[in-house]
Structure formats: structure tokens, C-alpha cells
Amino acid sequence: SRSINLAVIPGDGIGQEVVAQGLKILSAVLPQDVKLETKEYDFGARRYHATGETLTDADLEQLKQHDAILLGAIGDPSVPSGVLERGFLLKLRFAFDHHVNLRPSKLLPGVGTPLAGQPEIDFVVVREGTEGPYTGNGGTIRGGTPHAVATEVSLNTAFGIERVVRDAYARAQARPRKKLALVHKNNVLVHAGHLWTDIFNKVGEEFPEVTTEYMHVDAATIYLVTQPERFDVIVTDNLFGDIITDLAAAISGGIGVAASGNINPSGRFPSMFEPVHGSAPDIAGQGKADPSATVLSVALLLRHLGYETEAARIEEAVSADLAERVGAPARTTDEIGDALAVRVAG
Amino acid sequence: SRSINLAVIPGDGIGQEVVAQGLKILSAVLPQDVKLETKEYDFGARRYHATGETLTDADLEQLKQHDAILLGAIGDPSVPSGVLERGFLLKLRFAFDHHVNLRPSKLLPGVGTPLAGQPEIDFVVVREGTEGPYTGNGGTIRGGTPHAVATEVSLNTAFGIERVVRDAYARAQARPRKKLALVHKNNVLVHAGHLWTDIFNKVGEEFPEVTTEYMHVDAATIYLVTQPERFDVIVTDNLFGDIITDLAAAISGGIGVAASGNINPSGRFPSMFEPVHGSAPDIAGQGKADPSATVLSVALLLRHLGYETEAARIEEAVSADLAERVGAPARTTDEIGDALAVRVAG
Ligand SMILES: CC(C)[C@H](C(=O)O)[C@@H](O)C(=O)O
Ligand SMILES: CC(C)[C@H](C(=O)O)[C@@H](O)C(=O)O
Secondary structure (H helix, E strand, O other), X not given: OOEEEEEEXXXXXXXXXXXXXHHHHHHHHOOOOOEEEEEEOOOOHHHHHHHOOOOOHHHHHHHHOOOEEEEXXXXXXXXXXXXXXXXXXXXXXXXXXXXXXXXEEEOOOOOOOOXXXXXXXXXXXXXXXXXXXXXXXXXXXXXXXXXXXEEEEEEEEHHHHHHHHHHHHHHHHOOOOOEEEXXXXXXOOHHHHHHHHHHHHHHHOOOOOOEEEEEEHHHHHHHHHHOHHHOOXXXXXXXXXXXXXXXXXXXXOOHHHOEEEEEXXXXXXXXEEEEOOOOOHHHOOOOOOOOHHHHHXXXXXXXXXXXXXXXXXXXXXXXXXXXXXXXXOOOXXXXXXXXXXXXXHO | OOEEEEEEEEEOOOHHHHHHHHHHHHHHHOOOOOEEEEEEXXXXXXXXXXXXXXXXXXXXXXXXXXXXXXXXXXXXXXXXXXXXXXXXXXXXXHHOOXXXXXXXXXXXXXXXXXXXXXXXXXXEEEEEOOOEOOOOOEEEEOOOOOOOEEEEEEEEEHHHHHHXXXXXXXXXXXXXOOEEEEEEOOOOOHHHHHHHHHHHHXXXXXXXXXXXXXXXXXXXXXXXXXXXXXXXXXXXXXXXXHHHHHHHHHHOOOHHHOEEEEEOOOOOOOEEEEEOOOOOHHHOOOOOOOOHHHHXXXXXXXXXXXXXXXXXXXXXXXXXXXXXXXXXXXXXXXXXXXXHHHHHHO
């Protein structure tokens, strides 16, 4: 008999509320014979204030036992910028080698976009998750003086680039349009850029059916707002991926519906799924948060674990629910969750 | 009697065509008593192919004699990516210490935008121009092997940050709304980010009338498409500035109207003014290029040299010309230039 042993990290702000809905939908969609076990972990600002800890070795040992991780949001204004981001979110991505950071963007029918003319948007960004300027490899000398110098080092390896580029080609190959764009800035960041470009071209030889293009990151932001329909799969570096996926979320319904997966395709460590939005402390506890991004992250989680039918069912439910919202009165977080649970169960 | 001794670099692709219009408008707008001297320099792909040179010490010595530089565009597919960008464009910005990279974004009446609802857009990005990941401080080991590692180092100094931050505050102070946003990624790039943030806050004490906010670069891309009217002045790092100013151009009329100045406020070296668009080799020589971005760059040049009235006259002419285009038949580069020349002279 099948089973899912899930680690649940509600986290800060609206994390609690949206994760509750994600779990509701997960229970509702799973077939009877699948045994769902969940264990909740209290990470985030509360724990940091109480103990000074963000994520210990013992925590990682425990999390490692799970099949996957569902995360709400981590971050609170009471904690200095960078502490939880680097001490928890990035630490987890690096510890579990989440090198494929998957961020789909699809403008669903009836969903608002700041762009004129409701363009067709349906692409996925494969963001590298363990290298680039995210490795914490920087420093400061003479801080606090007029002679201060601060550095940030972007680290890029053939090993790290090749595995994520290959993953992106495989995803492009599996999609109807079979298009892959590499986004970088190889005219300025020539060392990292040429390594990415060379590997991108070389791996491409294994995927003759995939049509490729190269685009500078600055140009990519232009095309994302003027011709978003041109994109199918994008592969890019950690920092460029961070930037363009927020823009991608903004044009395809907002961060209220943007899901993401921090994936270790080897399965050696559990993958983590989380909405792209943050903890939104300003609306926490008021039932105003849209749980759709978390619910769509649950769909990515299920697909990763091999439950394709259930993943698709969730995506259809969210799509139908969003379409029904147009002109309807606003509902609470819980009401949206209930409506989605009914849909996926039906 | 007054005079302007201008270096003119038409460059590659459409550079030639658009610079011709820029000079036409410059001659037309200047008062009789101002003596305009121009000297043309043949930099770019042609020179590179003929001599292997991009920008020599002797070139820099010559350019240094001028009051300002007007550049069309540099770049051609026949030259490997990075060669002209780093060997010419960036070399010049660094050699002449162009630390204030000024990029205004204003959505003029009647001008197209990919955003719905024609929002009010009127802000200026002050992009740092001589530091960050643009210093060419990177390297590769074991290139071409599966063990290759490439680095890119972002260099940030208190000296470099403070001068551009102070310039941005002064610009914000001089504008009606007096708002300044710092855009960075201080939750991940903590060393560079905290240096920027600390200096931003400290210099802010000298400008009590300026309202400030901090925004992560990923969030900034969201706000640029959902609430562009919220921005007045933005100050940011070299790379983030590169990325968000292309997005800013896209939402405020496209790169056909985006002007920029690479400014050395001390006047120790000549400042350089250029359209944000590149050389667009696909439409070069066909009279299809829109010279507006170059003409608006001439306005920035004149303002920098103290010709505020003439700068404003050019901006009004471009604005009126763009408004008249709606629904009218397309005109050639030359026709647009002629129409603008008539307007600024009148
Ligand atoms: C919170 C932050 C560390 C994170 C990132 O920069 O990756 C976030 O912006 C994201 O995109 O998941
Ligand atoms: C061509 C390139 C070097 C340049 C940059 O990255 O600064 C360009 O994109 C720009 O914005 O002026």
C-alpha cells in the first residue's frame, strides 16, 4: 500500500493559514489506499526568538526522514533581514541540494494580469537553486568606515550547471512546443555566462527536437511583458531566476497563485514545495490570504511523488475556482479551501 | 561666448541613423551664440574587425578633450558576445568614472505600453555605473572540462555607494514628490546589501524631506508592472539597475524612447549619453529606427551641460511628436528627425 510521509512547515505570517488549506486539499484528493502521515515543524520567527535557532543539524536529520516538505512562508519584520532567509530557507535548499527550483507561470482564464489584452502565458522557469551569488560567499572589510569594501562571489560549476540544464531540456522535450531559452548576462558576466552558454549548447546536442534561444536577463524582462507567449521553458541562474520569476508571477495572476518546487530530482533528499509569496505579516490571521499558491504547490508536490492524476485534478480545481471568482464577492482563506476540497473530491 | 565640443560615436547598426537625427536636433535647438563643434569617432565592430582594437589609451586621451559624448549603439553579431560590451562600452564607463547611470522613465501621452489602463509612469533610475558585478572581476578554472568552475565577483565600496546614493537623494529632493527607493537584495547578498542599506540610511539623515523605502529587486519587478506610479527616484546597484531599467523602458513606451546618461558629476571626465536600445542590426540602414531615444539622450546631455531650457524644449517636442503618431502612417527615421527639428526650432 502506498503512503506519503510529509513534513509540514507552516512558518510565519499567513503561512499557517494557507498551509492548513493545502493539507485540506491534499487529504481530499488522495485515493483511499494512500496513507498520509504529516508531522508539523515549528520553524521561523517564533522559534528564532525563543531559541536563537533557525535550522539545526538535528532538524535536518528529522526532515530527511520525510518523502517531501510543504512550506507556508518564513520571514517576519521582527527578525533582521537575511537571518531567516539565509539561516533557514537557503540553508534548507543547500542542505538538501534542491538544485531544480521549478516555477511554472500560467495565466488561467479569468485571472487578472497587469498586462493589456490578456496574453497567452504558459511557461515554466527552471531556476538553478544551489549556486550563483546565493552561496553566501562574500565578505566585508572596514565595515562601518568610509573605506568599507563588500564582496559577493557568484560560484558556478560545470557540474551544477549541467544537471539543471539537462533537467530543463527534458522538461522542454516533454512539452508540446519543445522550446527552451537560456537567460543569463553573458556579455558582462563573461566567465559564468560563457560556462552556462557552452554547457547549454553542448547538452542541447542530446535534444535535437528542442528549439533553443539565448537571451540576456535585461532583454528577458522586456519580452516577459511584451511577448510572454513566446516562452515555453526558461533555464537560468539562481539570482536571475529569483528576479524573473517574481516578474513572471506578477504577469500571470500575481504571487497569490504562484507555486514553486525546490526539487532534488535524485530523490536523495526530500524536495520542498512552497508558494512564491512571503509571509505577508500585514494580512496575517485575517483570513484574507489566497491559499491558491499553496494548493498549486501541493499539486507540484504530488506530481513529483508520482501522483500525476491527483496533481492535474488540483490544477483543474484551482483554475475553475479562479474563473468563478470574477465579479463574485471576496471569500475567506478557509472558504476558498473548502470550495477547492469539494472540487477535488468530486 | 559659449561652446560645446562634442565627441560623436555613431557606432554599429542603427547607431549611424539615429545619431544623425540627434545632431540635427542639437543644431536646431541651440541658441545662435553657442558654438557647436563635433568630432566623429569610428568605434565599434568595423574598427574591431579592421584593427582588432576596441578602445585604446590614445582614444581615451582624445575623448577626454571633449565636453560630452553622444553615442548611438555599439554591438554586432559578427563580434563575439562580450568583446565590444566589455572592451568598449564598459571600458569607457569605467575609464571616465561614469558612476551615475541615469535612466528616466516617463510614459508620455499617446505612447503605447504593454500595461493595462495607461498608468502614470514618471520616475528615474539612478543606476551605479562603476562597481557591483560589472568590474570584470571573475575567472574560470578547468574550462571546457566537467570540473570547470567560473566565478564573478561583485565589488562594492562605501566610497562608490555613497556618492551615487547622495546623487540620488539630491535628485529626489529636487522633484515634487521627493521619494527615493533603494532596490537591492539584502536578504541574500547580505554583505553588499547591508553596505548599501547602511549608507542609504545614513545619507538619508542629510535629506529629511525625502521619503524613503527599501525594496528587494525581485519585488521591484512586481511593483514596476502592478504599481509603477509608486516610483519617483530609484537608486540601485549596477546589475539590478541594468535589469530593472530595461523593464522600466518596456512599460514606459519601449526602448525606442528610452534615453540614458553615463554621468561623471564631477566633470573631471566627459559624460556620455546614449539610447538604451542596442544596434538592432536587423533593421539597420532601412530608415525604420526611431530616433526618439537618441534625441531624448541629447536632452539629457544638454541638461547636464547646463542648457535646461533647450533640454526641456526637446522633451516637449518629442512628447508632442509621439502624441501625433497615434493612428498616423509610419514615418522614416529621417522624417521623424525633420519633424522634431522643426518643433524645437519653432
Ligand atoms: C526569501 C528569499 C531568500 C528567496 C530567494 O531569494 O530565493 C525568495 O525571494 C524566493 O524567490 O524564494
Ligand atoms: C550592453 C551592456 C554591456 C549594457 C549593460 O549591461 O550595462 C546594456 O545592457 C546597458 O544597459 O547599457
